[in-house]
Amino acid sequence: MIEHLGPxxxxxxVLGAFYAIVALGLSLIMNLTGTINMAHGSFMTLxxxxxxxxxxxxxxxGWALILAPLIAVLVGIIVExxxxxxxxxxxxxxxxxxxxxxxxxxxxxxxxxxxxxxxPFSPPPALAGxxxxxxxxxxxxxxxxxxxxxxxxxxxxxxxxxxRFGLRLRAxxxxxxxxxxxxxxxxxxxxxxxSLGIFLAGIAGVLAGGMLGLSPTSGNNLLMPAFVTVIIxxxxxxxxxxxxxxxxxxxISMTTLFIPAASExxxxxxxxxxxxxxxxxxxxxxxxxx
Amino acid sequence: xxxxxxxxxxxVTIAGAGSAAAVFGIxxxxxxxxxxxxxxxxxxxEPYTGVYAGPAENETHGxxxxxxAWNKRGGIMGRKIELxxxxxxxxxxxAAQKARKxxxxxKVAALCxxxxxxxxxxxxxxxxxxxxxxxxxGGHSDDVTxxxxxxxxxxxxxxxxxxxHATGYALQKRFGKKWFLITPDxxxxxxxxxxxxxxxxxxxxxxxxxxxxxxxxTDFSSYLTKIDAAKPDLVLVLVQGDDxxxxxxQMNQFGLLKKYPVGGPQVELEPLFGLGPEAREGYWGIxxxxxxxxxxxxxxxxxxxxxxxxxxxxxxxxxxxxAFGYITLDRLAHAMNDAKSTDxxxxxxxxxxxxxxxxxxxxxxxxxxxxxxxxxxxxxKIRPNGTPGDKYDLxxxxxxxxxxxxxxxIAQKEAVCKLGYPGA
Numbered sequence: 001m002i003e004h005l006g007p008x009x010x011x012x013x014v015l016g017a018f019y020a021i022v023a024l025g026l027s028l029i030m031n032l033t034g035t036i037n038m039a040h041g042s043f044m045t046l047x048x049x050x051x052x053x054x055x056x057x058x059x060x061x062g063w064a065l066i067l068a069p070l071i072a073v074l075v076g077i078i079v080e081x082x083x084x085x086x087x088x089x090x091x092x093x094x095x096x097x098x099x100x101x102x103x104x105x106x107x108x109x110x111x112x113x114x115x116x117x118x119x120p121f122s123p124p125p126a127l128a129g130x131x132x133x134x135x136x137x138x139x140x141x142x143x144x145x146x147x148x149x150x151x152x153x154x155x156x157x158x159x160x161x162x163x164r165f166g167l168r169l170r171a172x173x174x175x176x177x178x179x180x181x182x183x184x185x186x187x188x189x190x191x192x193x194x195s196l197g198i199f200l201a202g203i204a205g206v207l208a209g210g211m212l213g214l215s216p217t218s219g220n221n222l223l224m225p226a227f228v229t230v231i232i233x234x235x236x237x238x239x240x241x242x243x244x245x246x247x248x249x250x251x252i253s254m255t256t257l258f259i260p261a262a263s264e265x266x267x268x269x270x271x272x273x274x275x276x277x278x279x280x281x282x283x284x285x286x287x288x289x290x
Numbered sequence: 291x292x293x294x295x296x297x298x299x300x301x302v303t304i305a306g307a308g309s310a311a312a313v314f315g316i317x318x319x320x321x322x323x324x325x326x327x328x329x330x331x332x333x334x335x336e337p338y339t340g341v342y343a344g345p346a347e348n349e350t351h352g353x354x355x356x357x358x359a360w361n362k363r364g365g366i367m368g369r370k371i372e373l374x375x376x377x378x379x380x381x382x383x384x385a386a387q388k389a390r391k392x393x394x395x396x397k398v399a400a401l402c403x404x405x406x407x408x409x410x411x412x413x414x415x416x417x418x419x420x421x422x423x424x425x426x427x428g429g430h431s432d433d434v435t436x437x438x439x440x441x442x443x444x445x446x447x448x449x450x451x452x453x454x455h456a457t458g459y460a461l462q463k464r465f466g467k468k469w470f471l472i473t474p475d476x477x478x479x480x481x482x483x484x485x486x487x488x489x490x491x492x493x494x495x496x497x498x499x500x501x502x503x504x505x506x507x508t509d510f511s512s513y514l515t516k517i518d519a520a521k522p523d524l525v526l527v528l529v530q531g532d533d534x535x536x537x538x539x540q541m542n543q544f545g546l547l548k549k550y551p552v553g554g555p556q557v558e559l560e561p562l563f564g565l566g567p568e569a570r571e572g573y574w575g576i577x578x579x580x581x582x583x584x585x586x587x588x589x590x591x592x593x594x595x596x597x598x599x600x601x602x603x604x605x606x607x608x609x610x611x612x613a614f615g616y617i618t619l620d621r622l623a624h625a626m627n628d629a630k631s632t633d634x635x636x637x638x639x640x641x642x643x644x645x646x647x648x649x650x651x652x653x654x655x656x657x658x659x660x661x662x663x664x665x666x667x668x669x670x671k672i673r674p675n676g677t678p679g680d681k682y683d684l685x686x687x688x689x690x691x692x693x694x695x696x697x698x699x700i701a702q703k704e705a706v707c708k709l710g711y712p713g714a
Contacts (some may be wrong), residue, residue: 007515015509101547108339116343118535118564128568130545136515139543212508213535213564256512261475263512264504266375
């Protein structure tokens, strides 16, 4: 048992980084506009399928990793403009139901376009296979995923703390009326913020397609752990989403080691404990990077 | 501009409700074919939406081909066959309700279909209550023709017992007796596990690791890292569908496919198409195959026509699922024709025990004692890239097992299965 501990812990962290990036996208959108984006998984799947189609057309994987999320963002902007925006003034239930309906429609649309069965989407040969980490053999592609996720998180942090637009975004989270009164176009803020969230989802979607399988339901399967991650990390905190993701990843991999059958339920148990001890989540405070 | 505040409590409630809805599925509507006067209606229940949409579509293609073939010959007793399709959404509850609707409202003469065993058992139960025939074309659990058997229920695809025994013997012969199992943690998986344990009990050998994975597991890495320490002779992958794709893909990424022989009780062509060639590996149980004399038989005209016609109609070769659909409807139609009736008891009596030839090698029969179709079960080695000119040609069929050699004996079945014909 003990000899498994190191590899499992490491593996859990990698898995956690993955949940973190999905949760980050969810949090971004939720923090600013109160929209619970149930279609987040669909944007992941969409980016995955787009990347798959690009690789099939001989576009290099690296380009697909950037282009596919960008196209997903375009779709996201249209969705935000036409469907989500009219609901900002209403109760969160409205946008939740709308995005939920959207995710169901998207799933069937994927089925129509790319077929009901999974499609073979593999990482490029350079990233296939396993590398030795000393204490274990670890898939090269997973190491690549960690690197990409770290870059994405760092870029997001820099954007939010070091650019004028990022500062406006954070200010808008704290007080939308005030920032609007000061002359900032909040509609543009909302659209950019939504796009950022979708872009993160898109990257996660392409990476998930290469690591796991790619089928019409694959994105939605990852949505639940991401929601749990948000709750554990605490609403309103992007930093919380990252820590929450890592905790969920470790919880899943550790329970797999000791009580495999309980691996799925472990994240919910963790969520319950966190909510009992600290009802607002670990870092749940007002404001981004609070 | 103001917006409603979303607090944590509200978020938990909403996200919970939303996710619950996502988990429990959504109703969908599949339009029915037009009504024809005096046609014999057959109800077809398949999971057209959800994870098993692929197999559902292929089974339906098989049903359609058999229906068209019969109608071209003039139908059953001069009456056309009409398929009435319903989406059972891979949900036992929905399936039960749709089954009642098909029988009570559409007045179908029999029910067919299903992919997941849980749904098959649910429909079998309802059909038994309503006194209607149910032909389980695609749900594999032993119980359907075991302890939950009914006089009105027949099963075309193989039982899990047949799958595990056919592959268990074949793989043990090749690779050895220390097995590592990756098992889906629900009834189907447990029933496979029992089957493999029985094989080991007969031939000696042991299970050095058995990982129970929840249905819908996306990340298998935590389970896979345990394989190295267990040092098995063979890794058996029992998970199905998307889980199968995920698992094999990740085994490849962890370099395990190069280190350990891999195999399993069953693989279908559908999930294999979703795997890259680099992760297509091992020996697997297969239930039918479109391109081998071992599965189709020598010069089997009916089989050859079935394959050619399927490719012509649907643009790709038929899978085992297409075969299930075809065989199921074809036998049902034969029985109604022989019984000169659609009376369930008369038709059931006309199905059971009758030997027939079809689109596979040799002959077969639905066993009188448990209503399991007794047809061969094959084992194949995967060809990762197909054969030149045919990317679908992924199986190199290696072993044929007679049904009687791999299914439980009549005595074993009689101990658990009571068919309970009305008045008997």
